[in-house]
Amino acid sequence: MITGSEMAVIDENAAAMGVPRKQLMESSGHAVARAVREVADADASVRVVAGRGNNGGDAFVAVRFLDGFDVTTSLLGRPDTITTEIARENWAALADGEYRTDAVRDSAAFDLGDPDIVVDAMLGTGIRGDLREPERTAAAAINDSDATVVSVDVPSGLNAETGELAETAVEADRVVTFHDTKPGLDALDADVTVADIGIPAAAERFVERGDLMRLDDRDPGSHKGQNGEVLVIGGGPYAGAPALSAKAALRAGADLVRVACPMVVGRELQGFGEDLIVRPYQGKQLEPRQVGFLLQMARHHDAVVIGPGLGDAEETLEAVEGILSGYSGTAVVDADALARVPQVDTDADLICTPHQGEFAKMGGRVSDDWEERANFVERFAADLGQVVLVKGAYDVVSDGETTRVNRTGNAGMTVGGTGDVLAGITGALAATQDPLDAAAMAAYANGRAGDRAFEERNNGLVATDLHDEIPEVLWTDRGGEA
Numbered sequence: 001m002i003t004g005s006e007m008a009v010i011d012e013n014a015a016a017m018g019v020p021r022k023q024l025m026e027s028s029g030h031a032v033a034r035a036v037r038e039v040a041d042a043d044a045s046v047r048v049v050a051g052r053g054n055n056g057g058d059a060f061v062a063v064r065f066l067d068g069f070d071v072t073t074s075l076l077g078r079p080d081t082i083t084t085e086i087a088r089e090n091w092a093a094l095a096d097g098e099y100r101t102d103a104v105r106d107s108a109a110f111d112l113g114d115p116d117i118v119v120d121a122m123l124g125t126g127i128r129g130d131l132r133e134p135e136r137t138a139a140a141a142i143n144d145s146d147a148t149v150v151s152v153d154v155p156s157g158l159n160a161e162t163g164e165l166a167e168t169a170v171e172a173d174r175v176v177t178f179h180d181t182k183p184g185l186d187a188l189d190a191d192v193t194v195a196d197i198g199i200p201a202a203a204e205r206f207v208e209r210g211d212l213m214r215l216d217d218r219d220p221g222s223h224k225g226q227n228g229e230v231l232v233i234g235g236g237p238y239a240g241a242p243a244l245s246a247k248a249a250l251r252a253g254a255d256l257v258r259v260a261c262p263m264v265v266g267r268e269l270q271g272f273g274e275d276l277i278v279r280p281y282q283g284k285q286l287e288p289r290q291v292g293f294l295l296q297m298a299r300h301h302d303a304v305v306i307g308p309g310l311g312d313a314e315e316t317l318e319a320v321e322g323i324l325s326g327y328s329g330t331a332v333v334d335a336d337a338l339a340r341v342p343q344v345d346t347d348a349d350l351i352c353t354p355h356q357g358e359f360a361k362m363g364g365r366v367s368d369d370w371e372e373r374a375n376f377v378e379r380f381a382a383d384l385g386q387v388v389l390v391k392g393a394y395d396v397v398s399d400g401e402t403t404r405v406n407r408t409g410n411a412g413m414t415v416g417g418t419g420d421v422l423a424g425i426t427g428a429l430a431a432t433q434d435p436l437d438a439a440a441m442a443a444y445a446n447g448r449a450g451d452r453a454f455e456e457r458n459n460g461l462v463a464t465d466l467h468d469e470i471p472e473v474l475w476t477d478r479g480g481e482a
């Protein structure tokens, strides 16, 4: 099962891999036509009722595969208000091909007639709220008729995020849904078929620009809060690492980032930038006596990043264990802090970000072959019950069930500090997103930022170069097409 918004992610990933949406629409339309042929007698009359989005576009394609049937296509609205380029092109192909079409201006002008079959292509995954006019009147007419109703993707009125059915929704006899079933279809009294529309498996496996669509606020099923507050617990032997993480978190959209660090590095850390809020504590390094204070602070943040620059002193690692075992929010665990993860008992949602060496120390099996590595990481994450992101030429991200692979990044990024940047981006995204998605998007964004920096600096790139590229990668450079 897949939600409408996750479908859009995969769809955009497919486009990034050279399979544009118009091609998928052609497959969708073909699948709809096949379903119509299955229920139609040779002399059946077919009425296509289409909306102005891509759900309608699928039906326009289907019409070209239904030659020989008596088909009339009604568009609910003016052709120039069709919302996407590809749906408009497929509508134009019907007009140019002398197919029988009409555009319904308003609900009063809608007359369903008495067709044998209705193709319901008014609304698919793009529905927002209850049916408006003229869709509402059209749905009532469809439900009143004796026609066999074939719905495209979902019955118009089903919300593919939540599975909720509007009161005025179309009652389908058959549903042809694409790629995978959608929430709510199971509960319908309809014959549902899933059509393979040729989306490459890689579009789900690899993290691509489509994954970043989750950062849009268009998702009707989600109620994301603000952009999140992140606490970085780091520093001691090193001051640069927590600063790199904190700045990356800010660039990745966090509203507020605080850094809790030992007094001795507080001033140095503050020197890295006026937008860092530094909360120093007594001492030269993290120790168990700070656990209470840090846990209290952590509770007021949406995500914690723990590890950058902490060092591996025994007291420090003990304190890490204390923090993780007392915390129940979302935490990104990096660097030396990773050592204590396998033995800690915690209610927190962890995102562990080891490189291969750290992963081996945690007890994970490493491999140079990315597919084998993906299997190892998946099993490790399943045993741990947490999200694990193992960095490499191909980063592997898994929660034990779903495993994603990221291909962005380059050899120039082996320079110190890029891992701290990744931890910071992950923290910012984890403040508002599901942990697995946050880790996958962060790996992609960090690598893309590195690729952009590499274009300018080649092997001379340094971790701070990535900071400036992050906003561009996350919000401007993601491409996308209607």
Ligand SMILES: NC(=O)C1=CN([C@@H]2O[C@H](COP(=O)(O)OP(=O)(O)OC[C@H]3O[C@@H](n4cnc5c(N)ncnc54)[C@H](O)[C@@H]3O)[C@@H](O)[C@H]2O)[C@@H](O)CC1
Residues within 6 Å of the ligand: 007, 008, 010, 011, 021, 024, 025, 028, 051, 052, 053, 054, 055, 056, 057, 058, 083, 084, 122, 123, 124, 125, 126, 127, 128, 129, 130, 131, 132, 133, 135, 152, 153, 154, 178, 197
């Ligand atoms: N992977 C994918 O995402 C694919 C999607 N395809 C099709 O594209 C569909 C999604 O297309 P779109 O995103 O264009 O969205 P839709 O075509 O589902 O709906 C968008 C249109 O409906 C209007 N609308 C929204 N809510 C309404 C309401 N409550 N009452 C009346 N009108 C309303 C919008 O203003 C817009 O014109 C899928 O359901 C599927 O049929 C396929 O073409 C191929 C692949």
Ligand SMILES: [K+]
Residues within 6 Å of the ligand: 055, 120, 121, 122, 123, 124, 151, 152, 153, 154, 155, 156
């Ligand atoms: K539909």
